[in-house]
Amino acid sequence: MATKASPKKTSPKVSPAAPRKRSAAGERGRGLSLSRERIAAAAMALVDREGLAALSTRRLGEELGCEAMSIYHHYPNKAHLMDALIDLMLGQAQVAMEPQWDWRERLRRAAHGFRAMALRHPAFFPFFAVHRLNTRAGVAYIDGIIGILREAGFSDREAATYFREIGYYLTGAALDETAGYAKGPSSAEPVSNETIAVHFKHLAAAAPYFQPAHFQATFETGLEILIAGIEHSRQGQD
Amino acid sequence: MATKASPKKTSPKVSPAAPRKRSAAGERGRGLSLSRERIAAAAMALVDREGLAALSTRRLGEELGCEAMSIYHHYPNKAHLMDALIDLMLGQAQVAMEPQWDWRERLRRAAHGFRAMALRHPAFFPFFAVHRLNTRAGVAYIDGIIGILREAGFSDREAATYFREIGYYLTGAALDETAGYAKGPSSAEPVSNETIAVHFKHLAAAAPYFQPAHFQATFETGLEILIAGIEHSRQGQD
DNA sequence: GCTCAAACCTTACAGCGTAAGCCTGATTTC
DNA sequence: GAAATCAGGCTTACGCTGTAAGGTTTGAGC
CATH class of the missing domain: 1.10.10.60 (Homeodomain-like)
Incomplete structure (x- = not known):
């Protein structure tokens, strides 16, 4: 079978001296x-x-x-x-934790690190969001966040619950902020601005605050509500 | 009319008596x-x-x-x-609003309606989550939620902000609860439970509370934190 | 110089969305 | 009643996808 049995015995396809894209052949085992x-x-x-x-x-x-x-x-x-x-991607969400930070500051920094990671690769994040983090690095990341809550004195149950709730928020926020980048080649035509202005007054009035300029502030106030709520839940408990 | 007209007079391709899957030819313009x-x-x-x-x-x-x-x-x-x-799908998220409900109860019901919608079609929700709602029905739905906040007396800016924050939470929560259903045909093998037990103590201890039995409670406490936080933000303002 | 395994290439296949065009039966029009 | 129109399908084909199977090159070790 090694014999080509065709008139083009040596010249494989186009040009015999076609240069490999991979620069030189000798580099195969090297850095490139x-x-x-x-x-x-x-x-x-x-x-x-x-x-x-x-x-x-x-x-x-x-x-x-x-x-x-x-x-x-x-x-x-x-x-x-x-x-x-x-x-x-997840490696880029890591934030070095300073020892003097309390759990609230740690959660805050971790949350901002997660958002920054998503915004660094907006086109990839939607894929990230719909896949469970069950690689070793993913599990380690999750363990770290739960650790913050446990070290703050929350029970296993509380740590699990609040981890998830913050995770929900972070995932949804990053997804919303990056959703525009993920769309495939084509989708249905959007509703026109005129239609919105005429038929959906509430949305039209709120539209300016849906612009990217407000993303950061929206993200932060929601995050603070969650952190404060978590803190408050503990104070009401003991 | 029930005559099958079986021997296709022209017999185009394979077998002349090949029966159409679509039952009878006459049903084309009918209900089927x-x-x-x-x-x-x-x-x-x-x-x-x-x-x-x-x-x-x-x-x-x-x-x-x-x-x-x-x-x-x-x-x-x-x-x-x-x-x-x-x-x-979005049509199934709609909840009839009773006039006696205040804005907190309305938000709560809308949120639960959204979650119920996601859980009714868990395999589709991940697609839903990564696509903007810019159909007419989607825009109308958004307008309705913002309307709840506006009628509660929040400003356009507050309504936009809180709408998003709740939306972030809902999207992330539903995505997490449905993520298992969306995975494609194959993915990398997950980290084993033994590995988690040995190397990731925090996660291992919290794992029982990550089971589906706790989904509902986790969802609700987080939602209540958000609603209470939103309410509190207004009281602190005026 | 020979051998061998790693690294890379070639070919091929089934399945995808969909452009282009054909066919057919029902409705409309005269 | 016959002809014309057309919605509602069907057929074929194209370029894309992930990847199974197997062939080829390369450098290292002997």
């Missing part, structure tokens, strides 16, 4: 070769630049200067690669 | 013919039954007893169909 880290970084860069829909194995291979299937040598399938992107 | 409503309902049923990934035009056509392309006669593309599903 593929690796899990380089693949994940390129994938995230591609998503950041062109959106989630642009991330296909072929397109990513193009970006890396290799064929699509070469990626499968480092990740068994695309789902594993996506998990690596989630981990990559 | 396609319509936007029937297509959307079948699509939602399919997603409920087999998950988001199962919803393809071909599969849906199979479900409806027609070819995939027939759907395009009623929806210009799949994005429009998905928008119809969003509207269909």
Whole structure:
């Protein structure tokens, strides 16, 4: 089967001297070769630049200067690669905790770190949001946040409950702020501004405060309500 | 009229007596013919039954007893169909408001209605969550919630802010409760329970409270914190 | 120089959304 | 009653997707 049995015995496809995109052949085992880290970084860069829909194995291979299937040598399938992107992203949510901060300040910083992470990769966050964090890094992150609450003196049950409630808020907020970036190639045409102005007065009046300029303030007041509410729940208890 | 007209006179492709799946030919213009409503309902049923990934035009056509392309006669593309599903779902979030309820009770009921809607179609909600509600029904729904806050005496700015904050919470909560249903065909293997027990003590201790049995209580306490916080913000203001 | 495994490439396949065009039966019009 | 129109389907085909299967190159170790 090794014999080509066709007139084009040597010239494979187009030009025999076609230069490899991957610079020189000798670099394969070197720094420029593929690796899990380089693949994940390129994938995230591609998503950041062109959106989630642009991330296909072929397109990513193009970006890396290799064929699509070469990626499968480092990740068994695309789902594993996506998990690596989630981990990559989650690493950017980490905030160094100063020892003098109390639990409220720690929660506040962690929350802002999470939001900053989402805003750094707005096109990827919607994917992040709908996938459970069950990688090791994800579990470690969750454990850390719960630890803040436990060290503050909350019970296991309280820590679990308040962790979730804050997580709900953070996920929803980041999703809302990044939703515009995630849309696929096409969707139905939106309702026109004129229609809103005529038929939906409440929304029309509130619309200015839905602009990105207000995102930060909205996020912060809601977060403070939650933290204050959590604190208050403990004071009312003991 | 019940004559099957079985031997197709032209016999185009394979077997001349191939019976149409769509029962009788005469039913085309009748109640069993396609319509936007029937297509959307079948699509939602399919997603409920087999998950988001199962919803393809071909599969849906199979479900409806027609070819995939027939759907395009009623929806210009799949994005429009998905928008119809969003509207269909959103209709189930509506709650009849009693006049004697104050704004807190109204918000509470609306929030529970939203959650119930998500839980009725857990496999579809993750799609719902990452798409903006810019259909007419979606805009009307938003307008209604903002109206509750405006009628309660909040300013446009406050109404916009609190609407969003509650929306963040609701989206995140519903997403978390439904996330397990949305996963595609395959994903990376999760972290084992033994690993969690050994390395992540806080999470292991909190794990019992992450079970579905606690979802409702967690949701409610968080919601009450938000509503109380919103109420408190007004009292501190005037 | 030979062997071998890792790293990468080629080919192929089933399934996706959908553009383009065809066919058919019911309704409308004369 | 016959012809014309047209909504409501069907068929085919195209470029895309993830990935299974197997072939080819490369450098290291002997």
